[in-house]
Amino acid sequence: MSPSRTLRSLVATLAGLSLLTACGGARAGTADGVSAEPARGGTLNLSMSLDPLCLDPHAISSDVEQIFGHILTDNLVYLDDKGDPSPWLATSWEISPDAKTYTFHLREGVTFSDGAVFDAQAVVTNFEHMLDPATRSPLAGPYIAPYEDSKIIDDYTLEVHLSRPYVPFLTVLAQGWLGMESPKAIKESTPAQLCEHPVGSGPFVLTGYTKNQSVTFARRADYNWPPDLYKRGGPAYLDGIKVDWVGQDAVRFNSLVSGQYQATGYLPAQNAQAVKSNPALEYHNNNRIGWPFTLDFNVSRAPFDDIDVRRAFAASVNVPAIIQTIGFGQRQPATGFLDRVTQYYDPNVKFPGYDPAKANQLLDQAGWTGRDADGYRTKDGKVLEAQSPVTQTATVSPVYNLIQAQAKAVGFKVNVNLLPLTQVTTLRYAGDYDLLSGVWHTNTPDVLYIKYATESIPNDKRLGQNLSHLSDQQIDTWLEQARQTTDAAKLRDLYGKVQQRLVDLVPGVPIYDNSVLWATSRKLQGVITDTSHATPVFTYAWLTK
Amino acid sequence: MTALGTTGTRLAVRPTAVAIAKRIGVRLIAGVGVLWGAATLSFIALHVTAGDAALSTVAGQGANPTKEVLDQVRRDLGLDQPLYHQYLDYLGRLLHGDLGRSYQQRISVSQAIGEQLGQTVQLAVAAAVVAVLLAIAAAVLTARRRPWRSIASGVELTLSATPTFVIGIVLLIVFSFTLKVLPVSGNDGPRALILPTLTLALPIGAVLAQVLRSELEEVLEQPFILTARTRGMRDTVVRVRHALRHALVQIVTMSGFVVGGLLGGAVITETLFVRQGVGQLMLSAVTTKDIPMVLGLVVFAAFVYVLVNLLVDIAYTLIDPRLVTR
Numbered sequence: 001m002s003p004s005r006t007l008r009s010l011v012a013t014l015a016g017l018s019l020l021t022a023c024g025g026a027r028a029g030t031a032d033g034v035s036a037e038p039a040r041g042g043t044l045n046l047s048m049s050l051d052p053l054c055l056d057p058h059a060i061s062s063d064v065e066q067i068f069g070h071i072l073t074d075n076l077v078y079l080d081d082k083g084d085p086s087p088w089l090a091t092s093w094e095i096s097p098d099a100k101t102y103t104f105h106l107r108e109g110v111t112f113s114d115g116a117v118f119d120a121q122a123v124v125t126n127f128e129h130m131l132d133p134a135t136r137s138p139l140a141g142p143y144i145a146p147y148e149d150s151k152i153i154d155d156y157t158l159e160v161h162l163s164r165p166y167v168p169f170l171t172v173l174a175q176g177w178l179g180m181e182s183p184k185a186i187k188e189s190t191p192a193q194l195c196e197h198p199v200g201s202g203p204f205v206l207t208g209y210t211k212n213q214s215v216t217f218a219r220r221a222d223y224n225w226p227p228d229l230y231k232r233g234g235p236a237y238l239d240g241i242k243v244d245w246v247g248q249d250a251v252r253f254n255s256l257v258s259g260q261y262q263a264t265g266y267l268p269a270q271n272a273q274a275v276k277s278n279p280a281l282e283y284h285n286n287n288r289i290g291w292p293f294t295l296d297f298n299v300s301r302a303p304f305d306d307i308d309v310r311r312a313f314a315a316s317v318n319v320p321a322i323i324q325t326i327g328f329g330q331r332q333p334a335t336g337f338l339d340r341v342t343q344y345y346d347p348n349v350k351f352p353g354y355d356p357a358k359a360n361q362l363l364d365q366a367g368w369t370g371r372d373a374d375g376y377r378t379k380d381g382k383v384l385e386a387q388s389p390v391t392q393t394a395t396v397s398p399v400y401n402l403i404q405a406q407a408k409a410v411g412f413k414v415n416v417n418l419l420p421l422t423q424v425t426t427l428r429y430a431g432d433y434d435l436l437s438g439v440w441h442t443n444t445p446d447v448l449y450i451k452y453a454t455e456s457i458p459n460d461k462r463l464g465q466n467l468s469h470l471s472d473q474q475i476d477t478w479l480e481q482a483r484q485t486t487d488a489a490k491l492r493d494l495y496g497k498v499q500q501r502l503v504d505l506v507p508g509v510p511i512y513d514n515s516v517l518w519a520t521s522r523k524l525q526g527v528i529t530d531t532s533h534a535t536p537v538f539t540y541a542w543l544t545k
Numbered sequence: 546m547t548a549l550g551t552t553g554t555r556l557a558v559r560p561t562a563v564a565i566a567k568r569i570g571v572r573l574i575a576g577v578g579v580l581w582g583a584a585t586l587s588f589i590a591l592h593v594t595a596g597d598a599a600l601s602t603v604a605g606q607g608a609n610p611t612k613e614v615l616d617q618v619r620r621d622l623g624l625d626q627p628l629y630h631q632y633l634d635y636l637g638r639l640l641h642g643d644l645g646r647s648y649q650q651r652i653s654v655s656q657a658i659g660e661q662l663g664q665t666v667q668l669a670v671a672a673a674v675v676a677v678l679l680a681i682a683a684a685v686l687t688a689r690r691r692p693w694r695s696i697a698s699g700v701e702l703t704l705s706a707t708p709t710f711v712i713g714i715v716l717l718i719v720f721s722f723t724l725k726v727l728p729v730s731g732n733d734g735p736r737a738l739i740l741p742t743l744t745l746a747l748p749i750g751a752v753l754a755q756v757l758r759s760e761l762e763e764v765l766e767q768p769f770i771l772t773a774r775t776r777g778m779r780d781t782v783v784r785v786r787h788a789l790r791h792a793l794v795q796i797v798t799m800s801g802f803v804v805g806g807l808l809g810g811a812v813i814t815e816t817l818f819v820r821q822g823v824g825q826l827m828l829s830a831v832t833t834k835d836i837p838m839v840l841g842l843v844v845f846a847a848f849v850y851v852l853v854n855l856l857v858d859i860a861y862t863l864i865d866p867r868l869v870t871r
Contacts, residue, residue, distance in 0.1 A: 053650045061608035133617035138608030193650040211650065211660060212821050248819045313559060391606075422596030422834040425605055429597075438606065450609065462612045463604060 009137055030145040038237050038526060042543040047246040047255060048265040051212045054195035057179045058130045061138040062443075064532035067265050067343070069176020071217055071241060076104065076173045076180065078227035079443060079531040083343030083539060084168045088227040089118060089180060089201075099165035099484045106156040110225050112182035113205040120158040127160070135191055141152050143172040143442075165484040168446035174532045175443055201225070203236040203539045212419070226539055230528060237526070237542040244406035262524045262543065263536065267517040269328045275519045279325045282522055286534035287341040287515045291440040291447045292334035295403065296508040298434050300469035301385060312362035312508040314416045315355040315387075318409040319510050322402050327512060328482030334510035337448065337502045341513075341534075342525035344445045344495035351503050351510055359410040367402065368411070377411035386434035392418040399437070399511070428459045436467050440512045444534035449479045452502065468507035475501055565862055572743040572858055576851035584639060584840060588632055598834045599624050602648045605833075622648055622836075635840070644844065645837035649830070654841035660825060665822035668814065669807040671738055674743035676803065677796060679746065680753035680839035684792070685784050688761040695752070704751035709810050713744040718832050741818045749806045753799060760792040797860055804853045808846050 019144035036318055052062030057069050068076075077085035090104045110118035130140040132513040146162040147168070162169060172178060196209060203226070206216035224233055244261070246252045249268035256264045257278065267275060267283075275283045287466055297304035297313070304310050319333050332340070336349045361382070364375055370378035378385040386407075390400050396418065404414040414435065419427075427433050440447055450456055454476050456466035475498055482494040516534050520527055521545050528537040599619040603610050617755040619625045638645060644654035649828065704712070720727045720740060728737045764770065765788050773783050812824035823842065830838035 061605070063607065133613050134621075136614055136618055136621075137605050137612070138603050138605075138610045138614070141614065142609045142611055195651055211657075212825065246819060251819055312777075420594075420596060420834075421605065421832050422598065422601040425600050426595065426597045429600060429604065441607075461613060463610055465609055 009538070013325075016102060029520055036539070038542045039545055040237050040542065041239050042241045043242055044238050044524065044538060044541065044543065045261045046241055046243045046263045046265060046538075047252050047261040048243055049245070049247055049249075049252065051245045053211060055206065055209060055215070056135075056181070056191070056194040056198045057139050057141040057177050058126075058181065059135050059191060059195060061177070064265070065176040065179075066530070066535045068177070068215075069179045070202065070530060070537045070539065071204045072198060072202045072206060073176075073179025073181060074110070074202050074225060075175070075178060077170060078229055079171065079174045079386055080229060081531065082441070083531075084169075085174060086227065088174075091227065093170065095167065095170075095486060098163045099167050102152070102160045102162070102169065104158045104160065106158065107225060108156055110201055111222075112184070112199055112201045113220055114182050114184055114199045116182040116184035116199075118180065118201055119155045120150075121153040121155075122180065122183040123158050124152065125186055126180050129186045130178070140175075140177040143175070144169060144176060154316065165480075167483055167486055168444045168449075171444040171446070172442070176530075176533060183349070202210050204241060207240070212245055214245070217243075229531075230537075230540060232321065232540045236539050238538065241538060256519055256521075259521070262521040263527075263538075264519050265535070267519045268332050269326075269330045269517060272328060272330045272517055280522055282520045282524075283377075284518045284536070285515055286518075286529060287332070288339060288441050288534045289342045289443045289447075289476075289532070290339050290340050290514055291337065291437045291442075291451050292510045292514055293331075293512050294334070294337065294437065294508045294510045296436045296468045297506070298431065298436070298467070298469055299436070299507055300400060300431060303386065304434055306366055307506060308362045308366040309368075309384075312359040312366070312381070312410065313407060313412060314506055314509045315352065315359035315362065316412060317403060317511075317513055318354040318406050320354070321406075321507070322399055323512050325402060326397055326399050330517060331512035331515060334513050337451070337508075337510055338445060338495075338499055339513045342447070344446050344492050346492075346496040346499045347498040348508060349496070349503055356410055363410060363412070371411065374413075375411060376408075376413040380544040384411065385415060387415050387417060387432075388435040389417045389419050389424045389433050390437075391421045391424045431458065431469060437511075438467070441514055441533070445491075446479075446483065446497050448475075448502075449483070449493065452498075452507065453479050469503060470507040472501065472505060476504075548838050568862065569855070569859065572855050576855060579851050580844060581848050582635075584636070584844050585632075586637060587840050589844040591834070591839060596834050598622065598648065598836055601834045608673075621760060639844065644841035647830075647833045647838045649833055650835075654837050657826060657838065658841060658845055661821055661823050661826050665811050665815070665824060668738065668741055668745065668820065668822065669811060671742040672749070672807060673803060675742055675746035676750035676753060680748035680757050680796075681789070681793075682862050683750075683754040683835055684757035685789060687760045688784070688788075689765055694758070698712060698758070701751035701754050704747050705755070707748065708740075709744060709748060709813045710817055713740070713814060716740050716744055717817075737818075737820075741814050741820055743805065744817070745810045745814045747812070750804055752798065752802070752806075757792055758797060760795045761788050764788040764791045765791070794864065797857055797864070800857050801850070801854050804850060808849070 048064055048067070050062070050064070050524060052060045052064050054060050055068065057065045057073060074089050076088060076090040078088045080086040084262070089107050089110060094103045094107045096099070104123070105116070106120060106123065112118065113230075126151065127144060129135055130137050130144060131147060135141065146164045146166045148161045148163045150161065151159040163380035179200055179202070182201070185194065189197070197206060199206070203220060204224045205220050206215070207218045208214070209215040219236045219238060221235055223235045225322060226233065246255060249270070252264050253268060253271040253274070256542050257263055272283060272285065275281045275367065295317070297310050299305055299310070304313070310338065323331050323333055333352070336351050337344045340347070367386045368377040368379045370385055372378050388400060400416045404416055407414045428436060440451060442450070450465050452466055452468070452470050452475055454471040456464035456465070457469050457471065458464040458466070478494045478498050482491055518536055524541055525544060526541045528540065529535070530537050599615060599622060602622070603614060603618045623631055626634070635645065646653050647657050650657050683697050683701065687693040717740065727740050761784070765784070770783060770787060773787050811822060812827055814820070815822040815824035816828055826838065827842050830842065
C-alpha cells in the first residue's frame with residue numbers, strides 16, 4: 001500500500017493555477033471567444049431526446065442528468081482542467097494514508113431551494129439516500145459502493161469512512177448523478193415522489209414536470225455558490241429553462257434550425273455537418289472521459305477464449321471504414337481502451353489496426369483451416385462463429401452489419417441477433433453472448449476497474465460491467481494500487497501499464513472515442529462546458545436580445 | 546346487407562324492456578369475459594417471453610446497480626413470487642379497478658394512462674371525424690358516376706392497403722420537408738395535429754368510403770329513389786337526403802372496425818410524429834417490459850372496444866327492433 005498525502009495544499013494550488021490560466025476547465029460558449037456583456041432575463045428553450053421518467057439524480061442512469069444535474073443541483077467537487085477534483089460545496093479535504101478516510105470541509109451559507117441548510121448532516125443524508133436499496137440507484141449508489149459510514153465532526157466538517165481504499169471516490173462526486181439534494185425533501189418524500197419533484201441547491205429550481213412532454217426550471221434569486229472555476233458569481237442570468245422531450249433525431253434537428261429551440265442536448269451525428277455550416281448555430285463536438293465505443297469479446301468461452309482468435313478478429317475489423325460510415329466524420333478512432341481525454345491516457349499505447357492478412361494467418365495458426373460451403377472457417381467440423389445480440393430499435397446502427405461483412409472476409413461468421421432490449425439486458429448479465437458493444441462514460445480512469453477488474457465480472461452474487469469477463473491478476477493488482485494513491489506519477493505509471501496490458505490481451509476491439517454532440521443558437525452566449533461530462537452548463541448563459 | 550328502406554314495409558315488432566335488458570345483460574357478461582381473456586393472455590405472453598423485467602427496470606444500458614438494488618426491485622415488483630401468485634394478485638387488484646404501478650414511471654398505471662389519454666383522444670376524435678367526412682364526400686360524389694367512381698375506388702384501395710407509417714412518411718416528405726407548410730411533430734396547437742390526423746384518417750376513411758359507396762349504390766337502385774326522382778328532385782338532393790340517410794347505418798356497423806383502427810393506428814402515428822399519447826406509452830412499455838403498464842393498456846383498450854360494441858348494440862336495438870326478437 002502506498003502512502004497518500006494531504007491533498008489540501010495541492011488542491012489549493014491547482015485551483016489557483018486554473019484561475020490564472022485562461023481556460024481553467026470552464027470556457028465561454030462563443031466560438032470566437034468574444035463575450036458581450038451578459039443580458040439578464042429570458043427563457044432558454046432546450047430540446048432533449050428522452051425523458052428518464054424520473055428526475056431524482058440518484059435514482060436514474062439517464063444521460064439527461066449530465067445536463068440537469070448542473071441545473072438543479074450542486075456537487076461537492078468540480079473537476080479542474082487536469083481532471084482532478086477542485087472545490088465546490090466542499091472547500092477542501094484530506095485523505096488518510098490508507099485512502100479509506102476522507103475529511104471534507106464544507107462551504108457555509110449554502111441552502112436548498114426548500115430552505116433546508118447544506119451541512120455535514122445533509123451530505124450524510126445524501127450518501128445514505130444514494131445507497132438505500134429503496135432508491136433503486138443504478139449509478140450514484142454504485143459509484144460510492146465502498147461507503148461505510150460518516151462521522152460528523154462539526155456542522156461543516158465531515159469524516160467519511162470507506163470499507164476499502166478508493167481514491168476515485170473524490171472524482172466521481174463531481175458527476176451530475178451525485179448532485180446534492182435537500183435532506184428535507186429526501187426525508188419527507190417517498191422515492192416515487194422524489195422522482196417527480198427533486199429539490200437541490202442549484203442555480204435553478206424545478207417548477208413543472210409533465211412526463212414525456214416538458215420540464216420547466218426557474219432561476220433561484222439567491223444562488224451564489226458556483227464552483228470557483230466558473231469565474232462568475234451570483235444568480236443565473238436566464239429567468240428560466242424550458243425543456244421539451246423531442247425523441248426523433250430529424251425533428252430535434254429541424255426544430256433547432258427553425259429557431260424553436262436555442263439549444264439541443266444531444267445532436268444527431270448525421271446533422272453535424274449541417275449545423276456546422278449554419279451561421280446561426282454553434283456546433284459542439286466534445287470528447288468525453290471514459291471507455292470508448294468498444295466491441296467486447298466474451299473471453300470466458302469459445303471461440304474468444306483463444307487469444308489468437310481475438311487478435312485475428314480484431315485485425316479483421318476495419319475501424320476507419322466503420323467510423324466513416326457510422327460517425328459521419330464526427331468521431332475519432334479509438335487508440336486503446338481509454339478515451340483520449342481521460343486523465344492518465346497513454347498516447348504511446350497503440351491498438352494494432354486493420355490487417356486482414358494477419359487475421360488469416362492467425363486463424364490458420366489457430367487451426368481454423370477448414371471451410372464450409374459458405375466459405376466460413378471450420379475446425380474439427382465446427383464452424384468459426386460468434387453470437388452478437390443487438391437491441392432491436394427503429395434505427396439499428398449499421399456497425400454490426402459492417403463488422404459482420406468484414407469478419408466474413410476472413411472466414412469468420414458473426415450472427416447478429418436483433419432482440420428486444422429486455423432480452424439483450426438479460427443475456428448481458430447472464431454472460432450468454434460472444435460479442436457485445438457499448439461505451440462507458442464516467443469522469444475517471446477508474447473506468448478501467450469498472451470494465452476490466454475481476455471484481456466487476458457479473459455472476460450470481462453481483463452485477464458488474466466487465467462484459468469481456470477478462471480476469472488478469474496483474475491488471476487487478478495495478479487497478480487496486482491506483483485506487484490507493486493520489487501521486488500523479490504513480491497513477492500515470494499504473495494506468496499506463498494497464499492500458500498496455502489490455503492491448504496485449506485483446507479483450508475487445510476499441511472502435512471510436514466517445515464524444516458528445518450538442519448545438520446552440522448563436523443567440524445563446526456564455527455556455528460553460530462541464531469538465532466531467534463535456535455537456536453544456538447554463539448557469540451563466542444568457543440570450544442576446 | 547339490406548338497407549332499412551327495403552324492409553320498412555314489414556310489420557315492426559316492438560321489443561319489450563325485458564328483452565332489451567336481457568340482451569344488454571348477455572353482452573355485459575360477454576364483455577367481462579373479453580376483458581378477463583385479454584388480461585390473462587397478455588399476462589401469459591409477457592411472462593413466457595424471455596427477459597428479466599427486474600433487470601430491465603434497473604439495469605439497462607449505462608446502469609451499474611448492485612445486487613442489493615436488483616433484489617430490492619424484484620421484491621418491490623413482486624417478481625420474486627411464484628407466477629400463479631402474481632397472476633391471482635393481479636386479477637384481484639383488477640377486480641378492484643386497480644391497474645397496478647408502472648415499473649418504469651413509478652406512478653399508478655391509471656395515472657399514467659390518464660396523463661396521456663387526452664392527447665390520444667384528441668387525435669382519435671379528429672381522425673374519426675375526418676375519416677367519416679372524407680368517406681361520405683367520396684361516396685356521395687362518386688357513387689354510380691363513371692369514371693370518377695373507378696378513380697376514387699382505386700385511390701381508396703391503395704390507401705387502405707398502404708401501411709400507416711408509409712402514409713405518414715409520404716405526408717411528412719410532401720408537407721413538412723418539401724413544402725414546409727406544416728410542422729414535423731409535437732403536440733403544440735392544431736397545426737401539429739393536421740398531418741397525424743390525416744395519417745390516421747386516410748386508411749380508415751378509405752375503407753369506410755368503399756363500404757358506404759356500395760351501400761349507396763344499392764340504395765340508389767331502390768324503387769323509393771325512383772319515386773323521389775319522378776317527383777322532380779335534383780340528383781344531389783336525392784343522394785344526400787334520401788340515399789345517404791339509409792347508407793349511414795353502415796357507419797354504425799363499422800364503428801367497431803373504426804375504433805380498432807384508431808387504437809392500432811395511434812401507436813404508429815404517435816411514434817412517427819413524436820406525439821404524446823397512449824400509443825407512445827404502449828411502445829415504450831413493451832420495449833422495457835413494463836408488465837403492469839402493458840397489461841393496463843391492453844385491458845384499457847379491450848374495455849374501450851367492449852364499451853363501443855355495447856353502445857353499437859344498444860343503438861341497433863333502437864334502430865332496428867327486429868334484432869332483439871330475432
